[in-house]
Amino acid sequence: MEKEYEGRGLCPYDPDHNSTAVYSDGQLYTATVADFSGTDPLIYREPLRTERSDLKQLNAPNFVSSMAYEDYIFFFFRETAVEYINCGKTVYSRVARVCKHDKGGPHQFGDRWTSFLKSRLNCSVPGDYPFYFNEIQSTSDIIDGSYGDHVEKLIYGVFTTPVNSIGGSAVCAFSVKSILETFEGPFKEQETMNSNWLAVPGLKVPEPRPGQCVNDSRTLPDVSVNFVKSHTLMDEAVPAFFSRPLLIRISLQYRFTKIAVDQQVRTPDGKAYDVLFIGTDDGKVIKVLNSASFDSDKSVNSVVIEEIQVLPPSVAVKNLYVVRMDGEESKLVVVSDDEIQAVKLQRCNSDKITNCRECVALQDPYCAWDNVEQHCTAVGSPDWSAGKKRFIQSIAFGEHKACGRINTEDVVPAVPSQPTTKESDETLAAVMPVTCPLCTCTCPSPSSSGTTTTDASVVKGDPVHSNHPGSDFDSDFDINDNSEIVIEVDESNVIPNTLAEINHAGAKLPSSQEKVPIFSAETLSIVVATSCLAALVVGFVLGFLFSRCCRGEDYSNMPYPDQRHQLNRLTEGGLNADAAYPPCANNKAAINLVLNVPPKNANGKNANSSAENKPIQKVKKTYI
Numbered sequence: 372m373e374k375e376y377e378g379r380g381l382c383p384y385d386p387d388h389n390s391t392a393v394y395s396d397g398q399l400y401t402a403t404v405a406d407f408s409g410t411d412p413l414i415y416r417e418p419l420r421t422e423r424s425d426l427k428q429l430n431a432p433n434f435v436s437s438m439a440y441e442d443y444i445f446f447f448f449r450e451t452a453v454e455y456i457n458c459g460k461t462v463y464s465r466v467a468r469v470c471k472h473d474k475g476g477p478h479q480f481g482d483r484w485t486s487f488l489k490s491r492l493n494c495s496v497p498g499d500y501p502f503y504f505n506e507i508q509s510t511s512d513i514i515d516g517s518y519g520d521h522v523e524k525l526i527y528g529v530f531t532t533p534v535n536s537i538g539g540s541a542v543c544a545f546s547v548k549s550i551l552e553t554f555e556g557p558f559k560e561q562e563t564m565n566s567n568w569l570a571v572p573g574l575k576v577p578e579p580r581p582g583q584c585v586n587d588s589r590t591l592p593d594v595s596v597n598f599v600k601s602h603t604l605m606d607e608a609v610p611a612f613f614s615r616p617l618l619i620r621i622s623l624q625y626r627f628t629k630i631a632v633d634q635q636v637r638t639p640d641g642k643a644y645d646v647l648f649i650g651t652d653d654g655k656v657i658k659v660l661n662s663a664s665f666d667s668d669k670s671v672n673s674v675v676i677e678e679i680q681v682l683p684p685s686v687a688v689k690n691l692y693v694v695r696m697d698g699e700e701s702k703l704v705v706v707s708d709d710e711i712q713a714v715k716l717q718r719c720n721s722d723k724i725t726n727c728r729e730c731v732a733l734q735d736p737y738c739a740w741d742n743v744e745q746h747c748t749a750v751g752s753p754d755w756s757a758g759k760k761r762f763i764q765s766i767a768f769g770e771h772k773a774c775g776r777i778n779t780e781d782v783v784p785a786v787p788s789q790p791t792t793k794e795s796d797e798t799l800a801a802v803m804p805v806t807c808p809l810c811t812c813t814c815p816s817p818s819s820s821g822t823t824t825t826d827a828s829v830v831k832g833d834p835v836h837s838n839h840p841g842s843d844f845d846s847d848f849d850i851n852d853n854s855e856i857v858i859e860v861d862e863s864n865v866i867p868n869t870l871a872e873i874n875h876a877g878a879k880l881p882s883s884q885e886k887v888p889i890f891s892a893e894t895l896s897i898v899v900a901t902s903c904l905a906a907l908v909v910g911f912v913l914g915f916l917f918s919r920c921c922r923g924e925d926y927s928n929m930p931y932p933d934q935r936h937q938l939n940r941l942t943e944g945g946l947n948a949d950a951a952y953p954p955c956a957n958n959k960a961a962i963n964l965v966l967n968v969p970p971k972n973a974n975g976k977n978a979n980s981s982a983e984n985k986p987i988q989k990v991k992k993t994y995i
Contacts, residue, residue, distance in 0.1 A: 505532070538622055542618045691705060
C-alpha cells in the first residue's frame, strides 16, 4: 500500500447512489455524493471539487460513466434540467468536461474547478416535433472506426424514456469531435429568475475564454473564474452522429440497461462494422449493427442479428464486457447482481444453419459461408484472409448471388426453342382446346332513313343458324338476297350527335318522373315563423275570452281595493271557517265593520281589564 485515502468524496455511503470514477495519469477522478443523505453531489479530484448547493452546476445527478481522452476527463450523467425549471420538471442527459491540468483558481477559488463545463446530449427521433430519449443509462468506451469516407471516434450510449412515460429505449452514437465543438460554442444563461435561458452574446464573454485548459489556472483573472462558476451550461446540445438513433425499442416488458461494443469487426471483403451488445432489464442480450455505417455516416440501417435470453427474465443485466484472449475464443461477459455468465460472440456453427443462404442471411460480421468446406464458418478461421474469393458474405443486403443458384437443366422452357412442325402442331392441337377466331365487325352509324347497312362487316352465310341448326332463332336482323345483314335502327335509341338533335322534342316523362316543386330554406323559415306568431295571437285571444266567461262575481262595488281584498279573504276562509251555515248568497251589500280591540299585555290580558287599575289606553282600530 503506497497511500491511504479518506473515502469521503471518493465513494458513496449508499451503493444505490449512482457513482463513477476513472484513474488517469496518477490521479483519481470521481463523481459521487459527499454526504450520507446523498444531497451533496460532486465531481472530485483532490483537492478540487464542484460548488456546493449550486443547482446550475449539479442538480440531483445520477452519474453513469467517466472516461479520459487526451487532456480531458468526460463524465456522463443525467440530472434535473435547470433550464427547464420555469416550464416544469424534466430530466436531461449531460456530458461534463474537466481538464487534467486544472489546478484551481486564484484566491478563494483554490479548491474549485476552473474548467468544469457541461452540455446536453440529444438522442431523439428527428422531425418537426422530435421525440426525445432523455435519460442516459450506459455508455461504451471510445471507439475508433471508419464511417463513410473518414475516421471518427465514437461513444455509444443507451437512452430511455422516464419510468412514468411510454416504455422506450434507444441507442445513439456521439463523436468526440462534436462534444469538444459544443464546449467551444456559446454559453447559456438566465438573467433573472423569471427569464428564459438564452445564449450569452459573445461580447459578454470575458477574455481569456472561461473553461479552457491552460497551463496554470491559478493565474486566471477573477472575472473569468466568476463567469465560469455561473455559466457552466452550454447553449448547444451534442447531436447524434448518424443524425438519428441506431436502434429503437418501444416495449412495456423491458428497457435497455447496458451496452458493450466490439469495434471494427473485419469481413472477408475488407469492410469493418461495430457490433453492439445491448443488455436489458429482463435478462436479454440484443446483438445489433448498422449495416450502412461503412459506406455512410448519415444513414442508418439497423440489423438485429440475434436476441438471446442469457439471464432469467426477472434478472437485469448490470454490465457487459467483450473479452478477447489470445488462443481462445472471444467471449461476452454478462454481469448481474448475483451471477456472471460468459457467452460466445457468435453462433455460426449452429445446426440450424445448413446452407449458404441461411449463413449469409444472418448478416453477422463474424460469420461467412466457406465455399471450400461448404459450411458456415466464424471469424478467426485460419484461411479468413483468403477474402471474398473463398468466403461468401453480405452484411448490407443479407443475400448473395453466389448462394442458392437454381439448376436450370431440369426446367422445361415456357417457349419452344425449335421451330414447330406439322406433327408438333397436331400434337399441340390434341392437348389444347380449340378456340373460335375473332369476328371482325364495326359499329353501325345512324342514317336519316332509319336503316344502316354494314359495308365493312359483311358476313357471308348465317353463322348463327349454322352453329345452331336446330334452334328457332328470332332476331331483328334482316338478311337480303346477297346474304348481307341489314340492321334497322330505332330512332328513339340513336344517340344525338348535334345540338339540333339534342333540342329535338322527345317523349314526355311519366308522372312519377315529373319535377316536384322544392321550397327553399328561407321560404320554409318564413312560413314557420308566421305560423308560430299566429298561434300565439289566437291562443291569447281564446284564453282571455275563456277567463271572462268562467270568472266569478267579486266585490267590485267596494270603494277601496284593500278593503275588497280583505273582505274576500275573511268571508272565504276566516269568518265562515267555523260557521254552521254558509253565508247568505243574496247578501250583496258592501260590509264595513269597525272593531275596537284593546291591546293585550305580555301575560295575555286586555290592557283595560278591571283586574289592573290602569288608565284606559288607546284601542287598536281594525278595519275589516
